[in-house]
Amino acid sequence: MKSKNVLINKTVPGMILAKDVIDFSGQILVSKGTTLTDKIISKLQFHSIKSLMICVNKNGELIKENTQSATSEQTLHESHLSKIRKTEEFLTFQKDFNCCVENFQSYMEEVITTNEPLDTTNLLRSIHDVLDNSRNAIHLFDMINSMRNYDDNTYTHCVNVSLICHVFGQWIHLPQSEIGILTLCGLFHDIGKLEIPQSIIMKPDKLTEDEYQTIKQHTLIGYDLLKDRAIDDRIKYASLMHHERKDGSGYPNQLTGDEIEDFSKIVAIVDVYDALTSKRVYRDPLSPFEVLLVFEKDGYTKYDPSYLIVFFEQMFQTYxxxxxxxxxxxxxxxxxxxxxxxxxxxxxxxxxxxxxxxxxxxxxxxxx
Ligand SMILES: [Fe+2]
The missing domain is CATH 2.30.30 (SH3 type barrels.)
Structure with missing residues (x-):
């Protein structure tokens, strides 16, 4: 069968490998004939494979198989989560979680339109109500992952990031008051997205360059919404800086290293973790291990290593x-x-x- 060289970042699930993929030590990573899945592509990227030989038909067009069968591995991860969904604890968690998201949503809509002062004590209380339902970090992660199929809007993402930031604060032994601020950094980090058209936020297909530029504005919009409020400056910075990266590859200001505020560095890691473990129209959620493979690939150039190591060790220890x-x-x-x-x-x-x-x-x- 004919084949064509395709850059790894241009490969998609369903393409068929025409040649074995071999790592630097000569070991076969994936055999020829394998149908690519998201997980296999992540793994090959992790091994720094730059391009693959992909099967093409006699007209030179790339062959793509239906990837329904390729997602069967997801079923096992799902079965772990479906067991959790049947527990009494999960039902209570789900109720409090939904209540927290609704509370946050109606509250923010009002704050944005009326310019009312922010009642962060009330918001933190509702986050604590959710946290009270989880016994430990792994239990909380399981609960959050079990919620994935239900809803996935900006408010849900903000509450998830907020809950995980709270746990992160405990991992690095912050005093309680600081944990509260880090939790609020997570809660407000994407607040600017509320002013971006939903048609772009929820778009299932790849964004156009113009749409991507519009999405990037959410950092500046978020900072603008928060900058004159009587809240800790780190909460304002988190909305502005959570897409900045240590190597200067982020946005909106291409900050590097310690130009990025500490809590923003933590929110950046948690934000990416939550986005990758969430269900998207175009892909299934990645399991926590697959996400950590993605982080291990280029994480150390983009994120603060001291926080990344804490995140890795704590996450893996739980597994x-x-x-x-x-x-x-x-x-x-x-x-x-x-x-x-x-x-x-x-x-x-x-x-x-x-x-x-x-x-x-x-x-x-x-x-x-
Ligand atoms: Fe964001």
Whole structure:
């Protein structure tokens, strides 16, 4: 069959590999004939593969298979979440979570139109009501991930980021008052999106350059909405700076390193984590492990390493002893983390111990 060289960032699920993909040490990462999925593409990007040989038909057009079957791996992650959705705890969490989102939504609509002062104490109370339903960080993440199929608007995203920021504040041992501010940084970070047309925010297809430029304005709009309010400056900066990146590749001001305010650096990590673990019209949510692979790929150039390491270690620690499904279909338990390759832990399958940092042909597809 004919083939064509395609840059990795131009590949999409459904394309068929015409040649084995081999890493620098000569190991096969993915075999020829494999139908690409989001996860396989993420994995290959993680291994810094720049382009792939893809099958084309006799007219030279790229062949694309229906990817319905390729998403079956998602089913296992879903089964873990569907068990949680049936618990009493989840139903209570869902009720308080929805209440918090509605409260935040109606409150913000009023604040924006009337210029009323912000009652942050009331907003924090409703965030705490949700947090009171979760026993620990992993439980909270499971609950948030179980909500994914229900709603996914700007308000929901802000509440998610706010809840995770709260946990992050505990991880880095901030005093309670500072945790409150970081929580509010998360809650207000995307507030500027409320003034961007919904048709652009919810657009399922790739954005045009003009639309992307419009979306980027939400940082400046958010700062403008908050700048004259009697709230901590770090909350205002978070709305302005959460898309800035350490290497200057972010927006709106291409700030670098410590020009970015500390709490904005944390919100940036949490924001990306939440976006990737959310369901989108064009893709299924990534499992937390897949997200961490994405972060490991270029995270250290874009995000503050000290916060990224905290995030990695805490997230992975919570997954030790979890059962996972590997890319060859086998199931095992994570028994030990690799300090220098957190996304590639040691997994016990039956009586065999597989060190994923040494066996590059396997990777974790789902937590089950
Ligand atoms: Fe944003």
């Amino acid at each position: 030790v002893t979890n059962t996972v499904r590997l890319s060859d279909g086998s199931e095992g338990k994570i028994i030990m983390l690799n300090k220098h390759a957190l996304a590639e832990p040691v997994v016990q399958v039956g009586n065999t111990f597989i060190d994923l940092s040494k066996n590059k042909s396997l990777f974790i597809q789902a937590i089950i």
